[in-house]
Amino acid sequence: MESVLKAHRGGESVLDLSPRWTVGGGVEDVYGEDCATEDQLVTPWTVSVASGYSLLRDPHHNKGLAFNEKERDAHYLRGLLPPAIISQELQEKKLMHSLRQYDLPLHKYMAIMELEERNERLFYKLLIDNVEELLPVVYTPTVGEACQKYGSIFRRPQGLYISLKEKGKILEVLRNWPQRTIQVIVVTDGERILGLGDLGCQGMGIPVGKLALYTALGGVRPSGCLPITIDVGTNNEQLLNDEFYIGLKQKRVTGKEYYDFLHEFMTAVKQNYGEKVLIQFEDFANHNAFELLARYGTTHLVFNDDIQGTASVVLAGLVASLKLLGGTLADHRFLFFGAGEAGTGIAELIAIEMSKQSKIPLEETRKMIWLVDSKGLIVNSRKESLQHFKKPWAHEHVPVHNLLDAVKAIKPTALIGTSGVGKTFTKEVVEAIASFNQKPLIMALSNPTSQSECTAEEAYTWTEGRAIFASGSPFNPVEFNGKRFVPGQANNAYIFPGLGFGLVISGAIRVHDDMLLAASEALAGQVRDEHCDKGMIYPPFSNIRKISAHIAANVAAKAYELGLATRLPRPADLVKYAESCMYTPSYRSYR
Ligand SMILES: O=C([O-])CC(=O)C(=O)O
Numbered sequence: 001m002e003s004v005l006k007a008h009r010g011g012e013s014v015l016d017l018s019p020r021w022t023v024g025g026g027v028e029d030v031y032g033e034d035c036a037t038e039d040q041l042v043t044p045w046t047v048s049v050a051s052g053y054s055l056l057r058d059p060h061h062n063k064g065l066a067f068n069e070k071e072r073d074a075h076y077l078r079g080l081l082p083p084a085i086i087s088q089e090l091q092e093k094k095l096m097h098s099l100r101q102y103d104l105p106l107h108k109y110m111a112i113m114e115l116e117e118r119n120e121r122l123f124y125k126l127l128i129d130n131v132e133e134l135l136p137v138v139y140t141p142t143v144g145e146a147c148q149k150y151g152s153i154f155r156r157p158q159g160l161y162i163s164l165k166e167k168g169k170i171l172e173v174l175r176n177w178p179q180r181t182i183q184v185i186v187v188t189d190g191e192r193i194l195g196l197g198d199l200g201c202q203g204m205g206i207p208v209g210k211l212a213l214y215t216a217l218g219g220v221r222p223s224g225c226l227p228i229t230i231d232v233g234t235n236n237e238q239l240l241n242d243e244f245y246i247g248l249k250q251k252r253v254t255g256k257e258y259y260d261f262l263h264e265f266m267t268a269v270k271q272n273y274g275e276k277v278l279i280q281f282e283d284f285a286n287h288n289a290f291e292l293l294a295r296y297g298t299t300h301l302v303f304n305d306d307i308q309g310t311a312s313v314v315l316a317g318l319v320a321s322l323k324l325l326g327g328t329l330a331d332h333r334f335l336f337f338g339a340g341e342a343g344t345g346i347a348e349l350i351a352i353e354m355s356k357q358s359k360i361p362l363e364e365t366r367k368m369i370w371l372v373d374s375k376g377l378i379v380n381s382r383k384e385s386l387q388h389f390k391k392p393w394a395h396e397h398v399p400v401h402n403l404l405d406a407v408k409a410i411k412p413t414a415l416i417g418t419s420g421v422g423k424t425f426t427k428e429v430v431e432a433i434a435s436f437n438q439k440p441l442i443m444a445l446s447n448p449t450s451q452s453e454c455t456a457e458e459a460y461t462w463t464e465g466r467a468i469f470a471s472g473s474p475f476n477p478v479e480f481n482g483k484r485f486v487p488g489q490a491n492n493a494y495i496f497p498g499l500g501f502g503l504v505i506s507g508a509i510r511v512h513d514d515m516l517l518a519a520s521e522a523l524a525g526q527v528r529d530e531h532c533d534k535g536m537i538y539p540p541f542s543n544i545r546k547i548s549a550h551i552a553a554n555v556a557a558k559a560y561e562l563g564l565a566t567r568l569p570r571p572a573d574l575v576k577y578a579e580s581c582m583y584t585p586s587y588r589s590y591r
């Protein structure tokens, strides 16, 4: 940070920090730091910013035309800006207007990412104030396309690239990053980006997008966020043959070499940032995702979003859907299409919650949940050949070779798509589940939209408006027979920002399954009757910061209860505390 912030032309300027603790007074960032990492507290009055030309090119401090006369004088900005002075609100209005001029989502993505590189606070203000409109731009589905084309749209690095070339030097690489006090890392190795497969080094769009949501939706300050892409090669032939590919042009390393490299990374992170930095694993291939969680779950603060975040968000939707369906979880029968990270992760969390609620042993509640993979229903006779994470789901049944037959045989009340393969909930499949359920629950969770198992329109039409539907990527509301249906977005974006923030503000040192249940419970608690009336089993994203504060508070409370929190004493009102710690993007004033 120092080199960026060094005084320019001898004109060192100091952030004006009075009045303290007032919204818009410019101290939220520091307060956030105070809340979360008091042991690394920086004294705010020593923070200095560059002046003049460098200030305009420093996205963390630049305000563009919002610099007032006094600031323009004090910071050598005269002549470097046109004379108009406009408010942040007017800047926002102007930018939203120009973003809406783009027809192509990818162009919107590029424009908004350029804004992040130019003026970080304005970027977050746009994102926070227009979350429902901009989420599909910075996140799924557009981020998927951005990753596919990352090589050609890549401008400036927005995170750290750690490739095999850095073997033995990962600690040094971490120290090249300008920020020292990191609270959340999102890391991918690019092997399974959404449902799009191996995108190698171009997966960087995912950690960047997820961390933008950590700040906008969860309130973690931007300087505490670090996106990382680990490049161990790619097996994507198209990328390997692309002269513009930005990653290592070699096949992925596997086995011992892979795990040794990841171990060096995990060790270096803990050494550099301490044990309270959250490491979120994102979009790793199944085999590595489960293995990394098992290896580091007991020694590091780690969380796998695809296994655990998705599980928590889906469980919340299921609990909320009981308001419409009636009964308890144990009264339902679940069939998953897809038995990877999301499918088995969700299945296990449902089984845990059912077992807690109904006092039925976990081995029994698992039997109410069935999974189908590419070879058909997971049944006992296949047990020997199954990957270990599928084994708990091998129940006694005759072999069934496809999804349609599995739906007919199991007669589920809820059908959940986690396959990563689009268009697999065909008309026949949807009609089959609708034939024995008054209100079939259908979740098409695969991302981006192209990989969705079915569309919202298909789900409502094929069930004659009876389905309760949610999807991983957003769909617009659907009119059917004069009624308007609003599909929910069952995306882990509801959970990880609040969950991570709860871990940060409590100084948690481990993630525990009960915290996932706590997050899920808090989210389900935010679903109101007025949402259910429209068929929604999730609250609208427009309230996400309030939702995240509740999730963070519930997670932090669990961390304290389990003795895993290190920030003492425990704040009495955790919701208020979470809210008070959240980053807000208003400009700070400079002396
Ligand atoms: O990124 C998303 O939209 C949800 C997610 O984790 C995935 O699909 O891998």
Ligand SMILES: [Mg+2]
Residues within 6 Å of the ligand: 194, 282, 283, 305, 306
């Ligand atoms: Mg993911």
